[in-house]
Amino acid sequence: MARPDLVVRNATVVTPDDVFRATIGVEDGRISAIGTDATVPRGEVEVDASGLVVLPGVIDEHVHFREPGMEHKEDFGTGSAAAAAGGVTTVLEMPNTIPPTVDGESFDLKLERASAKSVVDFGLYGGYRRGRWSLEELTLRGIVGLKVYLSETTGISDFPEDHEVIELMRRCARAGVRVGFHAEDGKMIAALREALRAAGRSDPMAHLEARPVEAEVVAVARVLTAAWLTGAKVHVFHVTSSQCLELAERFRAMGVDVTLETCPHYLLLDGEEALRKMGNVAKVNPPIRDRGHAEALWDGIRRGLIDAVGSDHAPHLPEEKRAEEVWVAPSGFPGVETMLPLLLNLVNRGELTLRRLVRLVSVKPAKIWGLHPRKGAIAVGSDADLTIVDLSAERRISSEALHSRSKVTPFEGVTVRGWPVYTVVRGEVVAERGDVVGRPGHGRLIVPERRGGGGPGRFSGR
Secondary structure, eight states, X not given: OOOOSEEEEEEEEEOSSOEEEEEEEEETTEEEEEEOTXXXXXXXXXXXXXXXEXXXXXXXXXXXXXXXXXXXTOOHHHHHHHHHHTTEEEEEEOSOSSSOSOSHHHHHHHHHHHHHHOSSEEEEOEEOOTTSOOHHHHHHHTOSOEEEESSOBTTBOOOOOHHHHHHHHHHHHHHTOOEEEEOOOHHHHHHHHHHHHHTTOOSHHHHHHHSOHHHHHHXXXXXXXXXXXXXXXXXXXXXXXXHHHHHHHHHHHTTOOEEEEEOHHHHHOOHHHHHHHHGGGGOOSSXXXXXXXXXXXXXXXXXXXXXXEOOOBOOOOHHHHTOXXXXXXXXXXOOTTTHHHXXXXXXXXXXXXXXXXXXXXXXXXXXXXXXXTTSSOOSTTSBXXXXXXXXXXXXXXXXXXXXXXXXXXXXXXXXXXXXXXEEXXXXXXXXXXXXXXXXXXXXXXXXXXXXXXXXXXXXXXX
């Protein structure tokens, strides 16, 4: 055996199906050997993982790095540094930038910026914008999937009508592209928001009232019905409610290929309590619901209804979040650096197993977006993406310690047990014990393997 570039020795390795002791060898950015300390020769670089746990590289399938167009909030340099420090080896970045990633020209612009700055590997979602959209150009360049907003968002002010959703899903089904949705009904939200403003409401609780569970349920029902009609593969981002889980379960029984994501804040926080305590710091779209919905989401994880956990890393400057009027304060907060520590704390509390964690943040995101087994696996031939964690390490989450430009978090002051120690991307250590040591530009674009369309659907018009 040739001398490996990197060897991770004496590790406790976790996969979805097993936990075992092993030593891992890496050559040319890929895993070349999984053996014992005696069978894997000494490497150019050695990492002693005694007492540590090695996970398949964590994939955050839901980040907003704000570049191009809003670099004062974040860019690929600061965002990917936050990812690396948080144990994340691959990020999938959203299209609602300025300009939005809706055609070949805007994709190329974002790719140029990301390739120059990113410490970790990245995939790019394409977006939809009425009157300026080319699925052909986006798929040719290698989008991981299409992201569609059913309500206005940062960088995109319009959203598609039902007939446009059906047509774009029909086209994506033919191209084998999964369509992910921010599923909130924009028209309902606009009407409720205007009524609240007319009544003089500008407090943080008004945000929760303007975006009720009904706005999410109505939108999810539209998405799943369109998927049933067209045969499209769909993904619903940041699910917050028990009713959405029930809808997804029913449509899966009807043969619809639907996958679901939720986020740590929906699992761990109570919406009213967070808004009253933290104000607009806790403002996010969709809003955080009550504990009853959080319990339903946990049940969805245990039953396999929820496929993935993503951070919805949505950075804004602290002064923007401190705006007195809720309608002025932007929605979202950083999360790519805190997602894994929060989940590791749940492992230590016995609320989540390591195997299930690996499914939620490594294996299933890779499979959903066509990246497996190159990503999300510890196997010979897979990319040497490794997240090495110390389950006994205790840390206190601090906004000032975040690598993001957005020094604000609803988890300020929370003490967690379990922390990433090494982040390895294609055989290179890019973060070590909280310090980002990777080279900007090390990260590469990851392109999915397309396996053909989802079929013509019931009424495709073919």
